[in-house]
Amino acid sequence: MPRIREHLLQTTNRHGNIRYMFHRLPDGRRITIKGEPGDAAFEARYDFLVSGGDRIEELDQASINRQREGERPELVRELTRLHERHLDRLVTQGALSSSTSAHYARFTRRFADEFGDVPLHTITDAHLIQVLDMWSETANAYNNALRSLKHLFAYAASRWGLRPSPAALIAKKEVATDGFAPWSEDDLKRYFKHHKLGTKAHLTMMLLMRVAPRISDLVKLGPKNIVEIGGVRYLHFKPQKTKSVAVTVPMTADLLEAIDATETGKETFLVTTHGKPHSAKAFCSNIAQWRREAGITEQLSAHGMRKTVGINLAENGATEYQLMAALGHTTPKVTEVYTRAAKRRDLAIAAVAKSTLRDFSKSGEEQ
Numbered sequence: 003m004p005r006i007r008e009h010l011l012q013t014t015n016r017h018g019n020i021r022y023m024f025h026r027l028p029d030g031r032r033i034t035i036k037g038e039p040g041d042a043a044f045e046a047r048y049d050f051l052v053s054g055g056d057r058i059e060e061l062d063q064a065s066i067n068r069q070r071e072g073e074r075p076e077l078v079r080e081l082t083r084l085h086e087r088h089l090d091r092l093v094t095q096g097a098l099s100s101s102t103s104a105h106y107a108r109f110t111r112r113f114a115d116e117f118g119d120v121p122l123h124t125i126t127d128a129h130l131i132q133v134l135d136m137w138s139e140t141a142n143a144y145n146n147a148l149r150s151l152k153h154l155f156a157y158a159a160s161r162w163g164l165r166p167s168p169a170a171l172i173a174k175k176e177v178a179t180d181g182f183a184p185w186s187e188d189d190l191k192r193y194f195k196h197h198k199l200g201t202k203a204h205l206t207m208m209l210l211m212r213v214a215p216r217i218s219d220l221v222k223l224g225p226k227n228i229v230e231i232g233g234v235r236y237l238h239f240k241p242q243k244t245k246s247v248a249v250t251v252p253m254t255a256d257l258l259e260a261i262d263a264t265e266t267g268k269e270t271f272l273v274t275t276h277g278k279p280h281s282a283k284a285f286c287s288n289i290a291q292w293r294r295e296a297g298i299t300e301q302l303s304a305h306g307m308r309k310t311v312g313i314n315l316a317e318n319g320a321t322e323y324q325l326m327a328a329l330g331h332t333t334p335k336v337t338e339v340y341t342r343a344a345k346r347r348d349l350a351i352a353a354v355a356k357s358t359l360r361d362f363s364k365s366g367e368e369q
Contacts, residue, residue, distance in 0.1 A: 011023045035051075075164075078114055078119070078120050078122060082113060082118075100242070127171055144174075182305045182308075193292070196297070203288075205266075205271060210304055211311065214328065216241060228253070235253045290303075312337070
């Protein structure tokens with residue numbers, strides 16, 4: 003059996019047909035390569051195997067065999083494959099939004115691409131911190147990647163008993179930001195002065211003001227979400243992000259007026275020029291355009307309006323649990339983002355009122 007190239011054997015079967023087989027000395031398995039030397043596909047396959055592809059395929063097959071037998075994963079690649087199936091199940095069960103699932107999968111796939119053959123038991127928190135630093139240019143990027151890895155290793159611990167989790171004790175980085183900027187009263191006045199009743203831009207802002215949905219829910223709201231309870235009409239929906247918690251808010255007179263005055267769709271209130279529902283990603287561009295048309299230069303967003311509503315409710319005495327019901331939050335911790343600003347303002351007002359310092363600016367007049 004002649005060896006015509008490094009790791010490449012030429013054989014002839016009993017029918018007289020020539021075959022080419024990759025064989026890494028001294029004890030590698032023999033892998034048939036289809037085609038003829040010189041063919042693009044043949045050479046690409048050969049180069050892949052020479053550069054370690056035979057070992058990758060061997061590990062992949064071992065992973066598949068272990069998973070078929072129900073054995074626990076040993077390599078990063080095995081764990082991330084199982085974790086992705088777990089994410090799909092959570093989405094199907096309504097326990098996780100598709101956007102959050104995609105967010106987690108994006109980072110864990112990258113983790114598998116770069117460290118797929120690393121044994122899980124060798125990974126430490128120090129290794130993960132190095133990976134996170136390598137991936138992240140900002141604190142927000144670091145925290146987003148960390149959240150995905152924490153979810154991955156929490157699954158490994160709960161489902162496969164892989165403890166301790168190397169990600170469990172890694173702390174998030176402090177982010178020096180207040181998040182999405184809220185809309186001011188002047189911003190809203192300028193917006194409504196430009197976008198009159200009957201326009202899609204006007205209806206969009208009324209929905210954001212009176213219902214405070216996330217953009218993913220805003221584009222899905224429609225006649226199907228209107229329910230009547232005790233003679234009062236409500237908008238009732240389950241947010242995409244927290245499908246287990248329903249939001250039911252009364253429809254105010256000005257919101258009903260905006261819906262009646264605007265050309266809406268059968269499925270959703272907000273529709274394209276072809277009468278179809280918008281995608282959330284594309285609709286963000288619409289809001290940005292309407293903001294600019296109204297002369298609002300600050301980069302305000304739909305989520306910033308959600309924050310505005312939360313702060314306004316808190317300033318007017320809404321409790322954290324009332325805010326949770328209105329905004330569709332599942333824990334008071336999330337609602338604190340909207341109440342913190344209101345509480346600090348109240349504290350500042352109360353603090354200034356306690357000052358006993360005299361006004362010395364007019365002291366020269368007092369003789």
